[in-house]
Amino acid sequence: MLLRHVYSLNVKPVKPYSFDLTASCYAISWEYDGHNAYITLDYDKHVSLVKVSPREDELLFEVYADTSSSDIIDSAIRDARFILGVDEDLTNFYGLCKNDPLLGILAERFIGMRIRAVQNLWQGILISICQQNASFKQGWKMLLNIRRKLGKPLQIPNNPRIMFTYPSPRQVIEKFDLLKDCRVGYRDKVILNAARFFLENESEELEKIKGIGQYSARLARILGLRKYDEFPVDRWFSVLIPKVYANEDKWTIRRVEEFAAKKWDKWAGLAAVMITVITGAKTLTKLLEDIQQGKLSPLPDEPAPLTLWRYET
DNA sequence: TGCCAGGCGGGGT
DNA sequence: ACCCCGCATGGC
Numbered sequence: 001m002l003l004r005h006v007y008s009l010n011v012k013p014v015k016p017y018s019f020d021l022t023a024s025c026y027a028i029s030w031e032y033d034g035h036n037a038y039i040t041l042d043y044d045k046h047v048s049l050v051k052v053s054p055r056e057d058e059l060l061f062e063v064y065a066d067t068s069s070s071d072i073i074d075s076a077i078r079d080a081r082f083i084l085g086v087d088e089d090l091t092n093f094y095g096l097c098k099n100d101p102l103l104g105i106l107a108e109r110f111i112g113m114r115i116r117a118v119q120n121l122w123q124g125i126l127i128s129i130c131q132q133n134a135s136f137k138q139g140w141k142m143l144l145n146i147r148r149k150l151g152k153p154l155q156i157p158n159n160p161r162i163m164f165t166y167p168s169p170r171q172v173i174e175k176f177d178l179l180k181d182c183r184v185g186y187r188d189k190v191i192l193n194a195a196r197f198f199l200e201n202e203s204e205e206l207e208k209i210k211g212i213g214q215y216s217a218r219l220a221r222i223l224g225l226r227k228y229d230e231f232p233v234d235r236w237f238s239v240l241i242p243k244v245y246a247n248e249d250k251w252t253i254r255r256v257e258e259f260a261a262k263k264w265d266k267w268a269g270l271a272a273v274m275i276t277v278i279t280g281a282k283t284l285t286k287l288l289e290d291i292q293q294g295k296l297s298p299l300p301d302e303p304a305p306l307t308l309w310r311y312e313t
Numbered sequence: 314t315g316c317c318a319g320g321c322g323g324g325g326t
Numbered sequence: 327a328c329c330c331c332g333c334a335t336g337g338c
Contacts, residue, residue, distance in 0.1 A: 132320040138336060139319080185334025190321085213321055234319035252328095276319075283318065 002155045003049055003064035007073045010058045013086035018112030019054045022084055025116040025277060027309040028144055030163040034309075039080045040154055040165040041119055046072050047165060049154050050080040059086065064156045085114030088226065093267045101244055102275050102296070110298065115273050117223055122198045123166045124224030125206060128216035128232075129190050136281040137303050141313070145182035146191075150175050169195035187211075214253070218269060228269035231260035237272065239284055244291065280304035 013019070023037035031038050037052040048065040063076045081087060094111070097103040106113065118124050130142040150167035167175070172195040179188045190211030197209045204225070206217035218232035231237070233253045241256050242248040251259070264271040278298045279287055290296065298304065303311050 128319090133318060133333085134320090134335080135318045135337085137318095141336090183335060185336095186332095187320095187334080211321065215320060219319085232319080236319040238319095240319095272319095281319080 001047065001066060001153065002157070003047070003066055005062060005157065006065050006068045007063040007077070009061045009063075009077060010055065011061055011081065011086055012058050013084075014089050016112040017086065017114070018110070019052075019059060019084075021110060021113035021306070022116055023052070024306050024309055025113060026305050027116060028140065028147075029309055029312050030161050031116075032309040033161075037084065038161075038163055039083055040151075040163050041076050041079050042152070042165045042168055043072060043075060044168055044170070047152055047154060048072055048076040049156055049163060050076055051156065052080065052084065059084075064154075079119050082226070083117045083119065085117065085226065088114055090114070090270075093270060096264055096267060096271070102278060103271060105278060105296070105298075106274055110278065113274075113277070115223070115226075115270065115277070117226055118166070119224075121204065121206065121220055121224035122169055122194070124220035124222070125194050125198075125209075125212065125216065126166060126191065127223055128219040129187050129194065129211070130184065131219065132187060132190075132216060135283060136276075136305075140303065140308060142182060142184045142187070144313070146179070146184070149178045149182055169198040173199070219273075222269040222273055229266045231257055231264070231268040231272050233257055233260075236284055237275075240275075240279075240287065243288060277305040280306075 023032045039050040039052065041048040041050065046065065046067050048063060051062045053060045061077060061080055063073055065072050065076065094107040097107045118127065126146065127143060130139040147164040147166060150171055151164035153162045153164055155162055172191060176192055179191060184191065193210050194212065204221065206212050206220055215232045215234045218230040221227040221230065233256045238253060238256050239250050241259060242251045260268040278296055280297050280300050281304055298306055300307065
């Protein structure tokens with residue numbers, strides 16, 4: 001569907017703000033082109049796409065849509081601001097990053113990066129389900145397949161690129177058989193459970209969905225709500241955290257939670273995602289080798305949270 | 314081939 | 327409270 005330009009707005013982000021880092025953070029191929037961010041938005045009956053470009057110390061938000069309804073325009077601007085975190089003040093978080101072996105560079109070389117959020121909890125849960133029991137690369141491949149096969153294709157004038165929305169819960173239910181082609185394995189049933197849950201209620205208690213536990217629910221709340229007070233504990237963190245901060249072997253989920261709450265307080269969830277970004281989300285064995293040698297590689301020559309946008313598949 | 318990879322629930326003890 | 331297993335799929 002070809003959208004038309006309906007609105008433009010200049011936005012001043014809270015400083016310090018790095019547009020390029022934020023726009024590329026967990027962006028897939030059509031969401032960032034090295035200069036501009038493209039944000040697909042789904043409103044069930046309507047769709048919108050916001051192109052965001054850096055302008056001096058401001059950002060130009062250009063709204064494209066299939067309607068010129070002011071409700072949709074207002075929602076698009078609000079959601080795009082939220083997704084790029086332009087109004088988020090990380091001053092207190094940076095205080096906690098000082099002298100941290102993993103997060104220290106966030107207050108230096110990577111200062112101003114926000115995590116790139118998604119439109120809502122539903123899109124967050126889609127991401128976290130794809131991350132269950134799979135590597136970073138495999139999880140994001142699943143999500144790419146889901147958007148290409150079930151989402152709505154969008155285009156804007158003078159740009160050949162086709163960009164796909166996240167499918168809505170309704171689209172997932174209607175096109176459930178297409179999930180078989182997305183290589184999501186047994187996760188297809190969890191995705192269906194989640195779609196039904198979101199059609200029926202507005203609850204944030206995602207753990208009620210069969211197939212969603214603490215890790216997936218917390219990650220979804222971080223990405224979909226920018227709610228940072230819970231640390232999502234998976235096998236990766238339950239080995240990485242004790243290794244880096246105590247030189248010990250694997251901790252229980254409970255112990256990692258307690259450590260994270262004490263160390264990062266209300267910012268624990270943000271710390272978790274930022275750790276995956278600056279480590280390049282490598283598999284545990286590779287990452288522990290790198291850390292042993294005292295090096296981190298947030299920008300490797302392979303798919304990682306900050307480089308994913310360079311890869312089409 | 315076999316076994317892991319940012320989970321989870323169901324079953325056992 | 328724990329431990330263990332199966333569950334799809336892809337990569338090594």
